[in-house]
Amino acid sequence: xxxxxxxxxxxxxxxxxxxxxxxxxxxxxxxxxxxxxxxxxxxxxxxxxxxxxxxxxxxxxxxxxxxxxxxxxxxxxxxxxxxxxxxxxxxxxxxxxxxxxxxxxxxxxxxxxxxxxxxxxxxxxxxxxxxxxxxxxxxxxxxxxxxxxxxxxxxxxxxxxxxxxxxxxxxxxxxxxxxxxxxxxxxxxxxxxxxxxxxxxxxxxxxxxxxxxxxxxxxxxxxxxxxxxxxxxxxxxxxxxxxxxxxxxxxxxxxxxxxxxxxxxxxxxxxxxxxxxxxxxxxxxxxxxxxxxxxxxxxxxxxxxxxxxxxxxxxxxxxxxxxxxxxxxxxxxxxxxxxxxxxxxxxxxxxxxxxxxxxxxx
Numbered sequence: 001x002x003x004x005x006x007x008x009x010x011x012x013x014x015x016x017x018x019x020x021x022x023x024x025x026x027x028x029x030x031x032x033x034x035x036x037x038x039x040x041x042x043x044x045x046x047x048x049x050x051x052x053x054x055x056x057x058x059x060x061x062x063x064x065x066x067x068x069x070x071x072x073x074x075x076x077x078x079x080x081x082x083x084x085x086x087x088x089x090x091x092x093x094x095x096x097x098x099x100x101x102x103x104x105x106x107x108x109x110x111x112x113x114x115x116x117x118x119x120x121x122x123x124x125x126x127x128x129x130x131x132x133x134x135x136x137x138x139x140x141x142x143x144x145x146x147x148x149x150x151x152x153x154x155x156x157x158x159x160x161x162x163x164x165x166x167x168x169x170x171x172x173x174x175x176x177x178x179x180x181x182x183x184x185x186x187x188x189x190x191x192x193x194x195x196x197x198x199x200x201x202x203x204x205x206x207x208x209x210x211x212x213x214x215x216x217x218x219x220x221x222x223x224x225x226x227x228x229x230x231x232x233x234x235x236x237x238x239x240x241x242x243x244x245x246x247x248x249x250x251x252x253x254x255x256x257x258x259x260x261x262x263x264x265x266x267x268x269x270x271x272x273x274x275x276x277x278x279x280x281x282x283x284x285x286x287x288x289x290x291x292x293x294x295x296x297x298x299x300x301x302x303x304x305x306x307x308x309x310x311x312x313x314x315x316x317x318x319x320x321x322x323x324x325x326x327x328x329x330x331x332x333x334x335x336x337x338x339x340x341x342x343x344x345x346x347x348x349x350x351x352x353x354x355x356x357x358x359x360x361x362x
Contacts, residue, residue, distance in 0.1 A: 008085075009110030016111050020118025021070035022147040026156075033354070035148050036067040039166055043144055046170035046265075046290050047178070053265040055259075055327070056182035060142055063174050065360050066146040070121040075143065076129060076251045077117055085198065125150050128176040142181065144173045158279050164270045171262040179254055189333045190250065197243040248306070249339040253329060256310015316345035328352055 030192050043065040046291045051057045068076070127145045146169065155162050180187045266273050329335050341348035 008113060009106040010082050010113075011109030012107060013114035013117065014074055016114025017074040017078075017116075017118035017121060018071045020115060021074065021121040024069050024071070026149055027069065028150040029152075032148055032152065035146075035152070036065075038163075039067055039146050040065045041169065042163070042167045043170045043174060046167060046174040049265040049269070050171060050174050050178050050261055051182075053261055054176040054178060054182075056330075057357055058178060058181040059184065061183040063144050063177050064142065065144050065170075067144065067146050070147060070149060072120050073124060073127070073145060073147050074117050076143075078113075080129060081113070084194065091143060121147070122150065124174045125154065126172045128180070142177070144170070144177060146173075154279075160279075161272055164272050165276055168262065168266055168270050168273055169275050171265050172258045175258040175261040175265075176254065179257065183330045185333060186330075190247075193247050193250075194273065197240050197247070243338045245306055246336075249337045249342050252306040252310040252339065252342045253313065253337055254310070255307045256312070256314050259307055259311055260314050313337065313342045313345045313348075319348055320345075325349070325352075 001296060047058070047063045124147050125148070129141075129145055146166075151166065151169070152162075154160065155165055180190070187291050263273060263277075269274075275328050329337065335352060337345075337348045341351070
């Protein structure tokens with residue numbers, strides 16, 4: 001039987017994800033109807049606060065907020081993934097075009113993607129989405145999303161002050177927007193790295209077999225198979241791992257910068273910020289069983305570690321040269337830290353300054 005089209009059944013993925021997302025709390029509440037205008041206003045406030053704190057100003061106009069449901073978040077991410085993964089899925093489609101396994105592969109792929117997105121849709125609170133690159137759909141691009149049911153459920157569960165918590169979320173997401181739309185080379189550089197990793201992806205059964213053998217040996221040694229980025233990093237070729245290392249260093253910086261900016265910009269305006277951070281950190285760390293396995297396999301656990309690593313990098317750099325030294329990361333792609341430099345900020349400092357910087361004496 002000949003198969004045509006995408007090796008992933010994206011429509012199935014969306015249906016599975018929506019079903020796993022399940023009941024969406026507070027959709028029928030009048031409080032929910034007030035969420036969109038409120039977050040629109042808070043996002044505008046947050047953008048001004050981020051610009052004042054960082055000096056990064058968007059060249060793409062004001063931020064646009066969109067409150068969405070879990071199902072809406074799933075649909076937006078399916079569209080992004082479908083476009084982003086096109087180089088890989090095209091190659092797989094060619095390989096499977098004459099295989100009787102193609103229909104089953106489509107369904108399995110769709111179900112797996114749907115399961116992951118469905119689980120994530122119950123957890124995510126906000127997201128800055130800049131991956132959709134469709135010239136004929138500008139209204140869907142450069143959007144700050146808030147998953148309304150999840151935001152309100154968390155506020156209700158922990159008794160958060162809604163205005164404080166929503167402004168706190170908006171600060172983090174608008175910091176990411178300021179990074180990608182305020183540093184003119186950052187967005188194309190990031191998408192170029194992602195494209196480079198995807199273009200080098202070559203579905204190869206022998207490579208998968210070799211990875212499986214190495215994984216078995218690592219398991220016997222007691223090594224953590226998913227420590228460096230989950231299954232994607234485990235399956236990557238050496239060339240892809242080099243690109244993933246560059247992406248990892250960049251994302252650690254951006255996530256750490258997002259958290260640091262959120263705290264500094266919100267100081268005095270968000271008295272409960274430390275409690276919000278503590279609750280969300282516990283929420284991230286408290287996953288158990290299947291949820292914990294999913295986090296580790298798809299790289300979410302590694303991503304969460306990026307927050308702390310990025311913050312530590314920023315603290316170390318500013319201790320040496322203040323914000324002026326840190327701001328050199330925005331000068332060019334060559335100034336971005338690698339993952340090794342994130343872990344050892346002194347290496348980045350020496351590379352950027354061109355000299356060895358000795359520790360300051362008390």
